[in-house]
Amino acid sequence: MRWSQTFIPTMKEDPADAEIPSHKLMLRAGLIRQLMAGAYTYLPLGYRALRKAENIVRQEMDNAGAVELFMPALQPIELFERTGRINSFGNVLIKFEVTRRGNKVPMALGPTHEEVVTDLIARHISSYRQLPLTVYQIQTKFRNEERPRFGVLRTSEFLMKDAYSFSTSVEQLDDAYRKMYDAYVRIFARCGLEAIPVEAESGPIGGDASHEFMIPASAGEDSILRCRDCGYGANVERAETGRKRAKAAPPAADAKGIAEIATPGAGSIDAVCKALKCKPHKMIKTLIYKADDKTVAVLIRGDHDANENKIRRALGAKTVELADEATILAVTGAPTGFAGPVGIKCDIIADHDIPLLQAAITGANKVDAHFVNVCLGRDYQLPVTAEGDYETFDLRNAAADDPCPRSAGKLELVHGIEVGHVFKLGTKYTVALDATFLDEKEQRHPIIMGCYGIGVNRIIAGLAETKHDENGLIWPMSVAPYEVLVVPLNVTDPQVMEAAEKIYTQLKGQGVDVLMDDRDARPGFKLKDADLIGIPLRVVIGGKGLKDGVAEIKWRTAADPVLIKLDMTVNEVTQMVKTARQ
Incomplete structure (x- = not known):
């Protein structure tokens, strides 16, 4: 191709509204132009790079045994109503009505295709002999992104490879998952990207296996924790810590006695710290949860954030949610903001850090009051294991410098751009949409699903974000225009x-x-x-x-x-x- 016969409108200066390197460089190098917020035209150079990345994705999907198809972007609202996702998507779902033969027909532009592909499989797969099967497509998705930014990293219209596996057993699902995981490693390596696979939170439905592929980048909107010593990585919602349970021991002989202090209007950690001139790490935060139908108090150090997925797993519950005001009042005798473990009328579970807090500050289970000098073993109790340790759990979000759960190293916090996600989905959609199979004994079961997505646009943006110098872009040979x-x-x-x-x-x-x-x-x-x-x-x-x-x-x-x-x-x-x- 001759430059004079194509369209490469380069720019000398950075555009005023571009915030991050990839956005600036993709505009300056003539790869993209914005039509409106969240919608971009790919110019010839950008589109050539996009198609090359797409071809690498397609080749590796084919090599992994997935079968390509192409599904409609137009989707009937009824499918989202059957799975319940019409509410969970909220305003992200682009909904509209069209008139057909005088009737209003509600539709949506597909944000993803779980419903459509499951409906397809439900109509045509009926026997275990037809499974396992993995299908994929590369197609435009639509989501009403309320704050589109960072160029093509966050848009309302984007190109995505989404694949779906259908299995009769967990073993078949594991096999499909591993093939997709390995294919993703090859795809990102071929594209010249450093994409780190990190453990991700998958929720109570679909098992515990879920991995995100993250590109380390200062402009990344996701936070991941990783250990350079052993390669462990996980996002903040999933990351474990290597902290251990503490040995049960009586309070120090010279420990000061518990005392109640008036804290009028101080119902938050910051307000209590200001009133008592203390630091958050000296406080015990007592959070009241409903775990299924049971009320439980969760103890976390004041400067940390509770992790509800860890709490759910520690309790063996299907769901956990913060308790309502009436429940909090019933078990503490006080409104929200004044709960503490001393005399609370429900079960308690504690994070690993709690036994290390002696002479702690807690809510007094009384409005406008807190306790100081609270000691575990004297003022409140925790269960003790057969090994003589306090029975505590990893219940908070991991943080930088926490011990690694896999090695003697420490975790570091890194910002990342999510470019792919593999996920054991389970039977959520197949149950809702009646996608079942008959086994060898003619017994009917829901098909077990996995889903696997790659943001193809994000491959290009991720390269622009991480492969450049002061003069411009640095393309790897594999996806260079x-x-x-x-x-x-x-x-x-x-x-x-x-x-x-x-x-x-x-x-x-x-x-x-x-x-x-x-x-x-x-x-x-x-x-x-x-x-x-x-x-x-x-x-x-x-x-x-x-x-x-x-x-x-x-x-x-x-x-x-x-x-x-x-x-x-x-x-x-x-x-x-x-x-x-x-």
Whole structure:
């Protein structure tokens, strides 16, 4: 392709409304243009990179045994009503009505395709002999993103690869999950991305297996914790800590006695700290939950956040939610904000940090009052295990510098961009939409599902966010819009153009994806654009080099070019491209 015959509107300056590097560079390099908030046009360079990423995804899905299909973006609202997701999606679901034969027909633009694919399988799969099956598509999704930002990282319209596995057993699901997980590792490696698989929270339905693939980036809106020593990684909602239970021991002999202090209007950690001139880590936060039908008090250190999924697992409950005001009043005798473990009228579970807090500050289970000098073993009790430890649990969100749960290392907090997610879904949708199979004994069971998504746009944005320098983008060969850029320095010089045309034509003949900058522009301007758009390999023809019978060959990341004889340029560049492809 010749630059003069395509559409690459580069920009010299950063756009004023672009916040992060990927957004700035994708606009400046002429990859995208915004139509409205949350909707972008992919220009030729951007679309070529997107399609190359899409092809890598497709190849690896096919290699993993998944079967491609293509489902409608238009979806009937009735499917969302049957699964209950019409409420959980809320305003994110783009809903509308169309008139057909005088009737209003409610529809939605597909934010994802669990309902559609499950309905399809329910109509055509009836026997265990037809399973397992994994299907996938690469299709545009629509979500009403209320705060679209960061260019194509958060939009209302985006390209996604979504795959769905259908199995008769947990063993079949595990096999499908592993194939998809391994395919994702290969996809992101081939795309040149550092995508870290981290454990993610999957909720009470669908088992405990769920992994997100995160690109470490300062602009990432997700937080992950990872250990560099052993490679453990998880998002904040899922991350475990390596903290241990403490040995049960009586309070110190010189411990001060418990005392009640008036704290009028101080119903929050910050307010109590201000009133009592103390620090949050000296306080015990007592949260009242309803776990299924049981009321439980959860003790967390004042400067930490409770993790409801960990609480649910510790209690063996299907659901947990914060108790209502009436329940809190019933078990504490006080409104929200004044609960404490001393004399509380419900069961207690505590985080691992709690036994380490002696002379703690807690709510007094009385309005406008708190206790100081509260001691475990004297003022309130926790169960003790057979090993002599307090029975405590990991109940809070992990934080930086917590011990790793897998090794002797420590966790570090990293911001990340989610680019993929694999998830054992279970039977949530197959039960709701009556997707069942008959086993060998002619007994009917719900099909077991897994779902697996990749944000194809995010592959491109993630590369732009993490692969650039002060001059512009740095594309990996696998998804670069073009592999080689041929730059004749003076297009009005017949000798320059003769040499450039010959190299350009022969590289194309060798199957190299090549762009030639045939614009009549200053050499410095063209070379700056070359760095900005980030094509991996550049061939410069003209000036003194042409007189000496050589071309300048330069990798985008190299400090200096190398000189190669003109008659050897095509062979050398072709071999360099083939090596880089591998």
